[in-house]
Amino acid sequence: MARLASQAKAGFYPTPDKVCDLLSSKLEIEEGARLLDPCCGKAKTLCRLGADGVTYGIELDHERAQKSRTRLHKVIWGDALTEVRISPVSFNLLYLNPPYDTALAADGKEKRLEEQFLRKYMGNLVQDGYLLFVIPYYVLKHCAKPLSRYFRDVQVFSFPESDFGGFKQCVVIGRKRKLIPKNEAQDTQEYLEKFATLLPEFFLSAAPPLEEMPEITVPAAQGPLKTFQGTKVDPLEAIPLIRKAGIMSTVLSELAPRKNNHIRPLNPLENGHMALMLAGGYMNGAVQKDGRQLVIKGVVDKSEEIVKSSGDGTGKGTITTRDQYKPTVKVIDLQVAEIFTIQ
Numbered sequence: 001m002a003r004l005a006s007q008a009k010a011g012f013y014p015t016p017d018k019v020c021d022l023l024s025s026k027l028e029i030e031e032g033a034r035l036l037d038p039c040c041g042k043a044k045t046l047c048r049l050g051a052d053g054v055t056y057g058i059e060l061d062h063e064r065a066q067k068s069r070t071r072l073h074k075v076i077w078g079d080a081l082t083e084v085r086i087s088p089v090s091f092n093l094l095y096l097n098p099p100y101d102t103a104l105a106a107d108g109k110e111k112r113l114e115e116q117f118l119r120k121y122m123g124n125l126v127q128d129g130y131l132l133f134v135i136p137y138y139v140l141k142h143c144a145k146p147l148s149r150y151f152r153d154v155q156v157f158s159f160p161e162s163d164f165g166g167f168k169q170c171v172v173i174g175r176k177r178k179l180i181p182k183n184e185a186q187d188t189q190e191y192l193e194k195f196a197t198l199l200p201e202f203f204l205s206a207a208p209p210l211e212e213m214p215e216i217t218v219p220a221a222q223g224p225l226k227t228f229q230g231t232k233v234d235p236l237e238a239i240p241l242i243r244k245a246g247i248m249s250t251v252l253s254e255l256a257p258r259k260n261n262h263i264r265p266l267n268p269l270e271n272g273h274m275a276l277m278l279a280g281g282y283m284n285g286a287v288q289k290d291g292r293q294l295v296i297k298g299v300v301d302k303s304e305e306i307v308k309s310s311g312d313g314t315g316k317g318t319i320t321t322r323d324q325y326k327p328t329v330k331v332i333d334l335q336v337a338e339i340f341t342i343q
């Protein structure tokens with residue numbers, strides 16, 4: 001999670017305004033077209049490109065996901081590679097501007113995230129659906145295989161020179177196809193790989209500028225989208241629903257201890273006593289601290305440790321164990337929707 005969090009923090013480089021302007025001047029989105037951005041950031045880009053379409057986003061960073069909810073029709077907060085369930089063959093346009101980095105893939109190998117995102121999401125496009133893929137041009141060599149085998153009319157355009165310096169990005173466009181035979185995909189694969197070998201200044205003069213991208217009409221979706229959901233609960237979405245359903249007070253009363261809450265200690269409690277009471281569950285429930293709303297739950301987990309074992313080789317013997325008690329306090333901070341665990 002620490003790595004994911006740092007990826008989210010460092011990986012936020014929204015599509016530059018100029019690129020966004022150029023892309024939106026080339027796109028015509030029919031009413032009811034379904035558009036997906038699996039790394040939507042604050043969703044400024046998809047919101048602008050989306051126009052009359054129905055827009056869907058996924059974002060790892062909670063604050064950005066919240067912002068996106070004000071701009072898109074539906075947003076999942078979570079890891080788009082592992083924490084979502086989305087119907088395949090359902091979107092008419094996939095806008096993909098993923099983090100430019102490497103990470104361990106499901107097969108345990110370190111791979112470029114651009115390739116991992118492409119492979120994960122290309123199956124969500126309908127046949128002939130459009131891909132707009134923003135990546136550093138030198139990453140084309142990692143994505144050339146899936147691009148050439150699953151897309152037709154693949155073309156690469158360079159970012160405007162004024163925006164190229166930072167990450168050296170290009171825009172790849174293509175239309176989703178079922179698997180294309182290897183021999184037919186060969187030319188496209190070589191075309192993409194060749195770009196990746198160039199020095200930045202040669203790439204800029206070899207690839208056509210984005211102004212030359214063809215105009216694209218994205219048609220309306222056929223049929224409903226069955227599934228678009230995250231696998232983890234977003235407290236900021238869940239809490240209003242729970243409040244509305246009226247179960248919050250029941251949950252909080254279940255969390256609070258039923259007995260002994262009228263005892264007044266003779267002396268003020270030491271920190272050690274407070275810690276034990278906290279872990280023992282005597283202070284469970286909702287509290288307000290420095291303007292923050294917290295929900296506290298203390299538990300003590302019991303485990304057994306083997307301290308001695310002896311045997312005579314006949315299968316008989318003795319094992320001596322010792323009980324261990326591990327106090328744990330969990331705190332949910334409702335403002336930032338984070339869970340802290342103290343052990």
Ligand SMILES: C[S@@+](CC[C@H](N)C(=O)[O-])C[C@H]1O[C@@H](n2cnc3c(N)ncnc32)[C@H](O)[C@@H]1O
Binds near residue numbers: 008061
């Ligand atoms: C390059 S920015 C793109 C933002 C937006 N799509 C745009 O083009 O303007 C990448 C975004 O992906 C998010 N991100 C990184 N890893 C992610 C993951 N595993 N799942 C979902 N979002 C992720 C980052 O937090 C960041 O906001």
